[in-house]
Amino acid sequence: MSPGDLFQQVLEVVIAVFIAPLLVGWVNQCRAWLQNRTGAGIWQPYQVLHKLFRKDAVVAHNASGLFRVTPYIVFASMVLAASLVPMLATALPFAAAADVIALVGLLALARVFMALAAMDVGTAFGSFGARREMLVAALAEPALLMVFFMPALIARSTSLGTIVEALAHRPFVLHPSLAFAAVAFVMVLLAENARIPIDNPTTHLELTMIHEAMILEYSGRHLALMEWAHALKLVIYSTIGIALFLPWGIAEAGDWPGLPLAVLAITLKLLAGGAALAVVESVSAKLRIFRAPEFLASAFLFAVLGVLTHLLLAGRA
Amino acid sequence: MSQFLQSPLSSILGVVAFWLALGTIGVALGRDRDGVRFVYPATALGGALIAWLAGTALGADPVSLVLPLGLPDLPFHLRLDSLSAFFLFLLGLAVTGVSLSAAGYFRAGSSPSPGLTCLQYHVFIAAMVMVILADDAYAFLVAWESMALASYFLVTTDHRHEEIRAAGFLYLVVAHVGAIALLVCFGVLQGQAGSFTFDAMRGVTIAAPWAGVAFSLALVGFGAKAGFLPLHAWLPEAHPAAPSPVSALMSGVMLKTAIYGLLRVTFDLLHTQASAWGVVALVIGLVTALFGVMFAAVQTDMKRLLAYSSIENVGVVLGAIGLAIVFRAHGMASLAALSLVAALYHCLNHAVVKSLLFSATGAVLHATDQRSLGRLGGLIHRMPWVAWLALVGALSLAGLPPLNGFVSEWLLLQSFLFSPDIPDGYLRMLVPLATAALVLAAAFAAYVMVKFYGVVFLGQPREPSLETAHDAGPWERAGLVFLAVWCVLLGLFPALVIRRIDAVTVQLLGEGLGDAATRDWLFLTPMATERASYGPALFLAVIASAVLATFAYVRVRHHGRLRRAPAWDCGYPAQTARMQDTAEGFGQPVKQIFEPFFRIERVIPDPFDRAPRYWSKTEDRLWYWLYLPVARLVAAVSAQVARLQHGRIQWYLVYSFVTLLALLIFIRL
Structure with a gap:
């Protein structure tokens, strides 16, 4: 790996980590506008994080060491995940450590730790949050893998950089199967990021919570790390979606002059994506928890159909 | 003679003899309840020796040996080749770890007759070694039956309980149905080869219909x-x-x-494989995997949960073997090698992880006398050693990077991704469905492990007696640490492991993954770097340094103040341990979503009931669809046969007379 690539890699991770709260702030602001509210402004999440970091961490008497290390492990997993996703350029030295399958595994690692930490204190809300989160994930994760398999079949590689290069720089070919995959991916994104219709990020009603119920016992710096990791996860999912389904504008390996254009492209795409997410959340209602499997099963089915369509059409050609 | 001593095969036989001697020592120590358990560390030493010897034999030339035992014209033939060396390595690792913790487990009161248990334990592991080494059908079946019987006696160790006797009986029946299928399978092979030795069977190529019959019988038997x-x-x-x-x-x-036997028959004794066998194996394997994981999710007994998870994992292995057969039947040798490596790696992982988790449940059982998940909880405070080591096992079984469970899953998914190259159109259509089933099973495995670990080790203790639970002793700790370290090593350096496993695929398929796949010891690149690569060591290094950097950032930039307080729980003050989610609660969504798979009996109390009781029982539909009808049929047939028996001597004389007459007439004709 060249020093230039390494620099680019570190730059990407740093950008991803530090703009993550901004994306959340933007989505919240868009939602406020859609609901005819003034909103708290797009910088609000930074202020929340700052406040949380300053406060003491209050930990339940019954919490074990697992509870205290989990925020760090979750945050570090998300940082590694951010370093695997091509956001500005496709040359990523760390990407050799993990391909898309390992990326899914990494997200699962963070989730399992979060669920275990939620069960650690032994409260009613923590454990049901963990159960629900694992259930949603058990249905969303297969769908996500099947979504990744589609472009992997097109690019004949599971390395994310290679896939994105193949998709971004190919002559324009219509892959109907990619449309199936894109729909499935959006559904998985909503579920995995605790968004409406699966979960409600702004809920105050305990019984409807999934993600919030899991992190209920956290406070202070632990909560800040959890929230930050959660925001970073949204950035990761959004950039994966952009890289797979709207890759145009991304810089190739060693293409330094292409970088400013790539920055502009990703900014516009994230702004548009965030606004779209706010619209989706404003026009749909939260599903009952037992309707969630139907929602996720249809995402799974879409993804499988995508792969089947791809193979059928490839067989014809 | 010196050559005899130097060969790894005879050294392994030496260990087997040593184990049998240890077993008899155990019997001699007999009633000395606490003395017997110190036999087990010696067993572990033998296990480590076998693992080391088998490790050196991987990739070496096959060694054969004829023992002057067995039938007059059919002595026991033994052979150590790469396939058997691999499975002996796996056995050696597991036996080492498990025997170390057995030294802690078999304390006074753990078994009604510790001496006999010790003998059966040693016969059991010795028989497993002989199964793997056997090179003729006779020796194989003798060892196979010894293994089945020894394990039957071990299962019924606690024979004073009715349900344990019933479990043992069921095991014995199914084991013998399988053994009969194997007997017929070897009969078919022998009929073509003219001899019972595996060497003769290897020498002939069997025509398609008979080969298919042999494979089906092997699939049933194993x-x-x-x-x-x-x-x-x-x-x-x-x-x-x-x-x-x-x-x-x-x-x-x-x-x-059983996986070893299936591989031995399919790839070593039979030379051509039909694609259809692979499809059958793939479908059965993935259905088994999904079935296993669904049932594991609804269990309320920690050992049953792990047993169902074993069903899931052998299902995954069978699916991988099926895929290897399909690839091989279509002449895609390197892809067949990839799937086979995935299957073998999964076997190795599962052997280590399941030994770790079952040993951990042994420690929990000892400390608490509880197997039911509804009466455990919070053990991470009382038993930190067991809890943290079991966490390694649980994460690994959940298939999470950078531990070993993920490696085999990754390899298997890679081989599924390459299957669109299969020329057969229908098969290509099957592959996405099979992949979908596999990833679903893998995702639910994580669900099951969170349930297992969370309910047993985390939260508040569900029973007051758990407050006095004590951590595992030094022997148990040693065994658990040994197995957990192997979980981590197998996860971090897969390329080094696959370099050794490749000898098995070369032996079975004639082609392996080759040097290119494993040249770089840090990265796993089964095909080519730009197609797929996975570097668990780097993966772990990045996560670990990110954790440290975050920790340092938070401490330096902010502070490390911490206060302890009662749990928040949305401000609800009167929490009790019974308000936590239970094992039943964790199983409930799975029951609800996959209801058609289960046979559920529920009793829901009336709202006006004075003493309401709610219970539900989840059972296996196959039990009612398959096992009970067969059992009823057998009972009906034997009732008819019983009519022949009157207990009167004259009737039996008439039977013999009629039989004699019939035979004489038959000969005359």
């Missing part, structure tokens, strides 16, 4: 031992009934001897 659907019903009954170290060996190693 499937009965491995727990493939629909021959799985004994497994969740028998494995939990045994003492924990034995459960560990049965799940970790005995199931793998």
